[in-house]
Amino acid sequence: MILTSERNPEPLDRIVMETISATQPDWSRETIIPGRYEPAKYLLAAVRRYQRLKSRGGATAKLLLPLTVFSHRFWSAVCGADIPLNSKIGGGFMMPHPNGIVIHPDAEIGPNCLFFQQVTIGTGPLPGTPVIQGHVDIGAGAKVLGGVTIGAHARVGANAVVINDIPDNATAIGIPAVVRKKE
Numbered sequence: 001m002i003l004t005s006e007r008n009p010e011p012l013d014r015i016v017m018e019t020i021s022a023t024q025p026d027w028s029r030e031t032i033i034p035g036r037y038e039p040a041k042y043l044l045a046a047v048r049r050y051q052r053l054k055s056r057g058g059a060t061a062k063l064l065l066p067l068t069v070f071s072h073r074f075w076s077a078v079c080g081a082d083i084p085l086n087s088k089i090g091g092g093f094m095m096p097h098p099n100g101i102v103i104h105p106d107a108e109i110g111p112n113c114l115f116f117q118q119v120t121i122g123t124g125p126l127p128g129t130p131v132i133q134g135h136v137d138i139g140a141g142a143k144v145l146g147g148v149t150i151g152a153h154a155r156v157g158a159n160a161v162v163i164n165d166i167p168d169n170a171t172a173i174g175i176p177a178v179v180r181k182k183e
């Protein structure tokens with residue numbers, strides 16, 4: 001079944017893919033809304049604050065860095081996620097259920113990506129670490145291993161194990177992941 005809008009006969013998933021940029025971060029996706037329990041946003045804010053302070057330097061940064069590291073450790077424990085302070089994560093990153101997410105410190109994640117619970121981004125059979133381009137959705141339990149590249153607007157299905165490159169606008173599923181659909 002393909003979902004469409006009454007006003008626009010195009011499939012809704014194509015409309016969403018075209019409206020979410022793979023190059024320009026949508027920082028509103030990371031905005032902390034007061035009163036809502038969204039620990040992933042607090043964890044990500046601690047990572048971003050640490051990187052900002054580290055690049056700025058100075059006496060104020062030296063005073064605030066230990067508090068920021070403590071905040072990162074606290075929210076890491078609350079989330080049950082392992083996201084290093086020096087991670088290369090583009091803006092607009094979302095983790096609706098951050099439990100068990102593990103990201104290698106050398107992996108590169110583009111803007112506006114979406115990771116569900118238990119996602120692992122790390123080393124594997126190919127040398128290097130993954131490069132995930134912009135607006136990539138990775139389903140629960142998926143593993144992206146080794147020096148692979150996942151193209152912009154790609155999707156990785158739940159529990160898939162990616163050990164080969166995935167092209168732009170493709171959907172990959174299975175163990176090992178294979179491209180099932182390319183738009």
